[in-house]
Each structure stands twice: as structure tokens, then as C-alpha cells.
Amino acid sequence: MASSRVVRLRSRKDGGAARTLRDGLVQIQEELQVSPDFPAVVQEAAARAADAPRLPDLDRTDLALVTIDPDSAMDLDQALHIERDGDGYVVHYAIADVAAFVAAGDPVDTEAHRRGETLYGADSKVPLHPKVLSEDAASLLPDQDRPALLWTIRVDEVGEGTDVVVERALVRSRAKLDYEGVQRQIDEGTAAESLMLLREVGELRLEREAARGGVSLPLPEQEVDLDGDTVRLEFREMLPVEKWNAQISLLTGFAAASLMVYARVGLLRTLPPADPRDVKRLHRTARALGIEWPAEVLYPDFIRALDPSRPAHAAMVVACTRLLRGSGYVAFDGEVPADPQHAALASEYAHVTAPLRRLGDRYAGEVCVALCAGEDVPGWVTEKLHDLPATLQESGRRANRYEGAVLDLVEAELLQHRVGQSFPGVVVERDEERRTRGVVTVQDPAVEARVSADRELPLGEDVTVTLVVADPSSRKVEFALEG
Structure with a gap:
């Protein structure tokens, strides 16, 4: 994932x-x-x-x-x-x-x-x-x-x-x-x-x-x-x-x-221009993450100003990958x-x-x-x-x-003996339609995987998650939001 x-x-x-x-x-x-x-x-x-x-x-x-x-x-x-x-x-x-x-x-x-x-x-x-x-x-x-x-x-x-x-x-x-x-x-x-x-x-x-x-x-x-x-x-x-x-x-x-x-x-090698609807969606994501994005700043300049060492900015970087899809x-x-x-x-x-x-x-x-x-x-x-x-x-x-x-x-092999344990992480991506599902980044170990919750995931925020699945045979890793 x-x-x-x-x-x-x-x-x-x-x-x-x-x-x-x-x-x-x-x-x-x-x-x-x-x-x-x-x-x-x-x-x-x-x-x-x-x-x-x-x-x-x-x-x-x-x-x-x-x-x-x-x-x-x-x-x-x-x-x-x-x-x-x-x-x-x-x-x-x-x-x-x-x-x-x-x-x-x-x-x-x-x-x-x-x-x-x-x-x-x-x-x-x-x-x-x-x-x-x-x-x-x-x-x-x-x-x-x-x-x-x-x-x-x-x-x-x-x-x-x-x-x-x-x-x-x-x-x-x-x-x-x-x-x-x-x-x-x-x-x-x-x-x-x-x-x-x-x-x-x-x-x-x-x-x-x-x-x-x-x-x-x-x-x-x-x-x-x-x-x-x-x-x-x-x-x-x-x-x-x-x-x-x-x-x-x-x-x-x-x-x-x-x-x-x-x-x-x-x-x-080609890549189509970013869909204006995706750019508007990213503006909304930036607002949700508390990152200022002035209307007159084009998205390349906005992306260059991001600092991925900051959790909210890391989430924004992941969200911006939407703009680079469709290469051919x-x-x-x-x-x-x-x-x-x-x-x-x-x-x-x-x-x-x-x-x-x-x-x-x-x-x-x-x-x-x-x-x-x-x-x-x-x-x-x-x-x-x-x-x-x-x-x-x-x-x-x-x-x-x-x-x-x-x-x-690799991630499933790494985590298979730690099911049930808690990990600090950051929600870096949230499904726009099913806002209870998304992607969490865990820093130690360095894993990105699916995460689910019984409420809306807090995009770009520090969270604690529980490892619920880590199966090398199916190569599946999944966390659940605690609290």
C-alpha cells in the first residue's frame, strides 16, 4: 500500500x-x-x-x-x-x-x-x-x-x-x-x-x-x-x-x-496538465491541514515550499501526487x-x-x-x-x-509479530468519499499502510494506531485508529 x-x-x-x-x-x-x-x-x-x-x-x-x-x-x-x-x-x-x-x-x-x-x-x-x-x-x-x-x-x-x-x-x-x-x-x-x-x-x-x-x-x-x-x-x-x-x-x-x-x-515522455478539479481539491486539503496556500500561488511554487519533515506538510506532499498521475x-x-x-x-x-x-x-x-x-x-x-x-x-x-x-x-514480514501493538503515526491520505479510510505513515518502523476508523480520519494530524493485520502470505498490512 x-x-x-x-x-x-x-x-x-x-x-x-x-x-x-x-x-x-x-x-x-x-x-x-x-x-x-x-x-x-x-x-x-x-x-x-x-x-x-x-x-x-x-x-x-x-x-x-x-x-x-x-x-x-x-x-x-x-x-x-x-x-x-x-x-x-x-x-x-x-x-x-x-x-x-x-x-x-x-x-x-x-x-x-x-x-x-x-x-x-x-x-x-x-x-x-x-x-x-x-x-x-x-x-x-x-x-x-x-x-x-x-x-x-x-x-x-x-x-x-x-x-x-x-x-x-x-x-x-x-x-x-x-x-x-x-x-x-x-x-x-x-x-x-x-x-x-x-x-x-x-x-x-x-x-x-x-x-x-x-x-x-x-x-x-x-x-x-x-x-x-x-x-x-x-x-x-x-x-x-x-x-x-x-x-x-x-x-x-x-x-x-x-x-x-x-x-x-x-x-x-508525456504528462497531461493537472486537472483543475484536483487542484481545487488540494486547496481544500491544504485548508484542512492548516497550511496557507494563497490563491495567486501556483501549485509548483506551493509544492516547493513544503517541508516534508513536518507532519502536515508530509501529508500535503502525498496528497499532491494526484497531480502527477497519467504519465505516458x-x-x-x-x-x-x-x-x-x-x-x-x-x-x-x-x-x-x-x-x-x-x-x-x-x-x-x-x-x-x-x-x-x-x-x-x-x-x-x-x-x-x-x-x-x-x-x-x-x-x-x-x-x-x-x-x-x-x-x-517487506512491511508485512517486518510487522507480523507485532499485531495488536500501538504505534504513533500521521494520517497522510484520506479517502474523499469514505473519509473513515486512508493511509497512515508510521515512522518507527518506517511504514505507510491502510488505516481505518469509526469516525472521520484527522488528515495530517498525529495519531495513535493499532496494528490489526500483518500477513506476509497475502502481503496485507492494516492499522486501526485508536480512541
């Missing part, structure tokens, strides 16, 4: 909890008909491709690129290097070149279309491509020469992108860095210049996002910690370096969308859709930076490479282009179901 995603697992020692979790993950995979394993013909094709990639002529192994990811990640899609350019900057962003290994219609490609994207949950991963590619030959691992799509984006002194070129190049990452280590180096002032510039460019891009009217919700994420027979869940706030790094990915997605819209061919994809070749914008980003936008993990990124990247080279978009791209939105939409729904089921399993 929780709306926050499990971002990663820390497993200190194997034990009963880990085994129970793994058994539950197998059950979830069977229910959704997904598997981390690949048919033998796909594995064999991937192994052959890993041994014989199509290497580019351009050699840019001189660039001191680095990857920045969670420390356990091995499917490294992106490597970056930033340098000054007068008053502005040059951002080099290398993206794994999956098409150097995977040919249209081969077994790996066919299986990737069936899967759509990598599924994540706790210590489980259902990858889009076999690991011999996604975590080895095609991954931008350190000290390895790799084919990549190299984006070179010039950024001016206020953080606006001014020019972009993407081309196939051979690259070599210098280091595999993690968020915590990079944040520490930047805070201490010991980071390399490229990483210090990541902060500069990231902060400028955040300012441009605000000026543009874009918004992202500061939802807390949940982290699973396994230690033998003990399971813990913790809320984890995003580090500043994660936000700066995300802004480089967004910058690249904006540049890709600009290229494709200008050429009238491509694949965009649109493909076009010859006629740009009437309104292809991503409303939350306040711009046209394309996914191009994670081709190891998302099928559509490979196609959008190929379009951009062809456009920058002045060549026709490959036929294998245009042939599949209009089928991709439906494929990606379905894989996105499957990913949401998978991640939600895994988190429900």
Missing part, C-alpha cells in the same frame, strides 16, 4: 528473514509472470554479442568520465564529466550504447520488447537484458573501453542548455562512485573539479526548473535493511548530489526532445502531437539516459544520433516507433505492481 519505493537493500547477514523475503519474491514473480532468468537462446545470443560489439570510430577515452550510482549498482548507464567553458559549462554525458550489442529482431531484442524495463524490489531484480550485457559488457564499468552515445551539451552561465551534439564514441570511465561518497567529497571540498561543477550546474538547473514552472515531489523513499532474522525499514531523504545528478539526466532528456520535435520524429509516451514521425509536454517538467521531454534499464531509451537515443549525424533514422527504429508507447505503458504498470507488491511483502 505504501507509495514510497524501495530504493535498495542492505543485507548484512543472511538469515530467516532474508529467506522468507526471497520466497515471497519468487511468489510475486510467479503471479506477475516475470523472471530474472532468460531463455537459453537469449542468453546465448547475449554472450555472443558481448564478445563482438560494434565499436565506433570516434575515440573519446581521453575524457575523465565517472559514474555516480548506488554503491551496489552494476548496470551503469551513465558516466559524466563537466568542465568550464568561459562563463558557462560543457557537460559530457556518456550513455551505454545498447544498439552496439543488440540488433533489431535478434533474441535479445525480442525479449527486451517483451519485458519493457528492468523491475526492482528489495534484493530482487528482473533485468531488461541478460547480465552478461547489462552488468558487464555494455555497462560503463570503470577502466573498461565501452561503446557509448556521447552527449556534449553546452550550458550557459544561468544553466540553460544552448547547444547539443550526440555521437557514437568509445569511452572509458575512470571510477565507479556512489552518492554518499561524492556528497562527502563535495561537502569537504576535496572532490575533483568536474564533481564540484556538478553542484554548480545542478543548482543552476534547479533554479531554471523553478523559473520554468517545473516541479518534483520530495517524497521520502524507503530502504530495506536485512540483518539475519531482523528486517528494518527506514525512510531515506534524497541527498543533494542525487538531485544535481538527476538534473543532468533531465538536461539531456530536454535536449533529446528538442532535437526530435524540431525534426518531427521521435518518442517523448507519444511516438511521432512527420507530425508532432498538439501538446507533447510533460506537465510536471513544464517542457517537452524524452527518456534517453537509461537504455540498459528501459527499452524506449534505446530507440529515442538512436533517433537523436541519426539527427545529429544528418542521417535518416534507421528503419528498425521507425518500424517499431508507433508500437512503443503501448509496450512501455504496459511495462510501467507491471513495474509499479512489482515494486508495490515487494514493499507490501
